[in-house]
Amino acid sequence: MNSPQVGVIGLGAMGAGMAASLRRAGHTVHVCDVRRDAAEAFAREGGVACAAPAELAAACDVVVSVVVNAAQTEAVLFGEGGAAAAMRPGSVFVMCSTVDPNWSVALEARLAEKGILYLDAPISGGAAKAASGQMTMMTAGRPEAYAKAGALLDAMAAKVYRLGDRAGAGSKVKVINQLLAGVHIAAAAEAMALGLREGVDPAALYEVITHSAGNSWMFENRMAHVLAGDYTPLSAVDIFVKDLGLVLDLARGSKFPLPLSSTAHQMFMQASTAGFAREDDSAVIKIFPGIELPGPAGQERTKA
Template structure:
């Protein structure tokens, strides 16, 4: 991606995708964006982007096609069923930034590369706050040439950019390990608060103690205060971790790796979702403990 204009097709203008597309606009890129939701396309237009009429239209003439969709199935639909890959110029690069199972990423990459186009597996971490601040962590896997070509794009989106390996799927593997730790950290923090609630210890005091002790973690400091609220602002939903920890468990099965803590955390998020809290902030997995403990 050299010279001007630098044109990006962007598919998936959701809670993270829209601020990412806006960050690209702020970085001087021309962005053609597509999302099924009209309000998301309108928000892109209000930021100076160019709403497309379809995924294929977003890919037409683009140097890179960024996919920030929900899952691998959506990525496949966009690329192969809705014609985005065929519409992407022959020298274009597909950049898959959604969290997907490593095996699924490998399969998608093989089909994209068979068409002669480039492919970079580049999941992100940092959530909505990181997307809005353009301070995402990006875990890119792909050939040196492909990653180098889209590095200016990454620089507009994040402040921690890692080339984790030459093979698509390696980025997804790093993100899988990241989500394992994130999900388990949230669940175990909720468990600590649940114990305090059961015994009658002040939760705010407990948070203050733990945040400055050896038990502290980024997740505790970020999610802990929200666990003390009844209905905190949603920055990452329960259902995101139902999906992501499901991906972790799938990767574990593929690798024949035992992941008992992940399985337990997944069940807690799944229970929260099953009770109707799937769209609540992920800190509210603590509600599953309250049900278990009768508090």
């Protein structure tokens, strides 16, 4: 049996790595991105660049969408040149964005009306793990969708969790993951900021914490950006404005209190409105007053 034709829409930090993992697994990968040069660069290494989602969808049995949010997913599917009109009945749409779980449930129903199968499949792990095929996927969907797309999921991720036979569960688990990620980044920034305020050498603090019980993956990863004075966005401040907003929206529906999430969300909101919206999410440390942040190598420190 021939393997399904696959396409990836969105060649950002995660999508580019996922497309590369599929290519490494031997698949011919169709790609589409709003940056035409990104799709063409991928195609030069082996693959097919498409000018619009509809062109990609017409050629593929499985369409993997790796865009930022629900609004961009709507545009990919139903906007001008959108994929939904071109997808054949029985084909699969794999949605990898972090979204409101209720929106994901509704999207499954909308696509089912067109005979299109759907996998609610948010992702986690960062760009490096996406590029190496070692990321995590939190998925939910009908057995027929897994039957067609399961091997492709396994090519993109080391861990593919199947969390239910209908959309929603994947997005709920991802939202809970983002609760922890956002709170951990905020807490890491607060800890590093206190150390700077108290005159502790930041490199020494980083060394000690990363070998002690107070460490977290986010402290180890994000505070390395702070030490380097490099706020090039791998995941931007505004991503956590959005994602922690989704966390609070989900909990509000059942009147469930989330005090730490609420505080972390306010910290990212403050960083965003202070002008750091598009910087790396570690820039949340810049909201703390009266501290000198490490600058890029060879440059003086900057004062927050």
